[in-house]
Amino acid sequence: MNLDITTLRNQTPGLGTVNHLLASGSALMPQPVVDAITGHIELEARIGGYEAAAVQQQLLDGVYTSVARLLGAAPQEIALMENATAAWCQAFYSLPLNKGDRVLTCQAEYAANYVAYLQRAKRDGIVIEVIPNDETGALDVNALESMLEKPAALVSITWVPTNGGLVNPAAAVGEITRKHNVPYLLDACQAVGQMPVDVRELGCDYLTATGRKFLRGPRGTGFLYIRKELIEKTEPAMIDHFAAPWVAKDRYQLRPDARRFENWENAYALRAGLGAAVDYALDLGLESISDRAWGLANLLRAELLQIKGATLCDAGAQNCAIVSFSIDGLDPQDTVVKLRTKGICIGTSDPASTRLDAEDRGLPTILRAAPHYYNTEEDIGHLVDALKSLPRS
Ligand SMILES: Cc1ncc(COP(=O)(O)O)c(C=O)c1O
Known part of the structure; x- marks a missing residue:
């Protein structure tokens, strides 16, 4: 088009x-994003925050459907977050990584992710290994294939790095991680909104992104995709009574969907803006x-x-x-x-x-x-x- x-x-x-x-x-x-945000804020001012969320519930629930469409996922596989880093950390820190576990990442990895690897190297003893680049400067998929001849606990890479036009071969990485049955966390923060994204084609288990970059959403928004087969097996690193309702004095029960990574309180106006931004991008193609x-x-x-x-x-x-x-x-x-x-x-x-x-x-x-x-x-x-x-x- x-x-x-x-x-x-x-x-x-x-x-x-x-x-x-x-x-x-x-x-x-774009104006429809601004209208969605200010419309919700004005409603909160007029009738109250809880009441505005109730009135707008259908629209707010629709944000999960929109983000899912954008990624080729199911709404149950989406958690809405305050930024991409929070989404990424929810995925990464939920993984039970232990001493000696190999985590493979890329040469162009983003600072926020890399310091988290360093923290878990210090705290849990994980071993960080960097997948070399090929002669063009992109992640070398053949090198990854060789590195996976030994067991690895996670492959975690950035698709489009913060510092330039590189597009790492994210789908080829997914093909290899699936073959070797290794979890795959993809930072798609700078890819989402500027190009088609399909989690099934990418073969990733977790994907994270932000609203404010190429999606044209508001600042302070982001999301996490987690493949449905993994949701029930994954205990978030931190929970509240929304992620895990307190069902008995001595027991909580994790939600069955990706929203087990969310909290009870949220910026609903920004969520409405994120939904409008995703719909706008989907309409354009x-x-x-x-x-x-x-x-x-x-x-x-x-x-x-x-x-x-x-x-x-x-x-x-x-x-x-x-x-x-x-x-x-x-x-x-x-x-x-x-x-x-x-x-x-x-x-x-x-x-x-x-x-x-x-x-x-x-x-x-x-x-x-x-x-x-x-x-x-x-x-x-x-x-x-x-x-x-x-x-x-
Ligand atoms: C590659 C990459 N990943 C993650 C992030 C973090 O996104 P956010 O600031 O929404 O947490 C950025 C931000 O610049 C980025 O460039």
């Missing part, structure tokens, strides 16, 4: 103010979204290469809508601030967010831009012109 960019831009209030090219940070929300966003990112890459002293830092044979780069003589942080004064929003990626990859490739803090489908060729042109005009040191 061809996207009607003019209409989509008109439905995006932020585009009247900024040239926003950082969907991998926190994308611009994830194929159309990725065609457009990835096309704009490729245009940006081509234009950047025309700038003297510019270097692209995206690894892998296939690149998504995230573009990482440096320009000789431009300090990244300073550049972001200067561009913001011109109404152009991009960001930086610092080595501590993907330390293994950054140290391996000798990457300092770099610039990061991520166009979404609502951006235009002109938006890209304005960014490139602005970069060219900045004084170099």
Whole structure:
């Protein structure tokens, strides 16, 4: 489907103010998302928080159905969370990992996940092993296959890393983990909303993502998918009386669905916004979204290469809508601030967010831009012109 960019831009209030090219940070929300959030907040103000949740129950229950559709999952396999990290931690810390258990991760692993591995290495004695990259800079599936000749307790990787356009071969990893019967936790935080995602095709057991990035949802939202066969076998690391009703003085009973990872209290207005964002993306179609966003990112890459002293830092044979780069003589942080004064929003990626990859490739803090489908060729042109005009040191 061809996207009607003019209409989509008109439905995006932020585009009247900024040239926003950082969907991998926190994308611009479309008006229906804003309306869903403010509508619920206004209802809470008018009739009370509990009462608003009751009135909106059908809509709020529908958020699980929408997220499930987005992932090719069942609603019972979805837990709604306050961010991707909380979702990821719920999955990771529920796993009974013990001394000597091997956890295999990728070179471009995200900092929040890696420090959790380090904590469990310190606390539980797990052994962290890093799957090497292939010659393109993506996770090497052949190396993973060899590493799984010895038993492993978990394969846990990031699909699209925080620091660039790399798309790790998540489905090929799933094929291998299924063959070896090893649990597979996939951080899809930066993939969801910019490309089609299907948990059955991916073969993952757990998948986590956020609302605020390419999905265009509000900040403070995220979700966890857990494969249904695993739900009943999984005891969350922390529970409350929603996850596990207190059924007798000496007993609780875990919920039968993925919501055993949730708490009783929630930001219902943000959940309504997340649901609206997912529905908006599904209406447009994830194929159309990725065609457009990835096309704009490729245009940006081509234009950047025309700038003297510019270097692209995206690894892998296939690149998504995230573009990482440096320009000789431009300090990244300073550049972001200067561009913001011109109404152009991009960001930086610092080595501590993907330390293994950054140290391996000798990457300092770099610039990061991520166009979404609502951006235009002109938006890209304005960014490139602005970069060219900045004084170099
Ligand atoms: C790859 C990756 N995973 C996880 C996260 C964490 O997402 P959240 O901030 O919603 O917890 C991020 C955020 O930048 C990320 O880039």
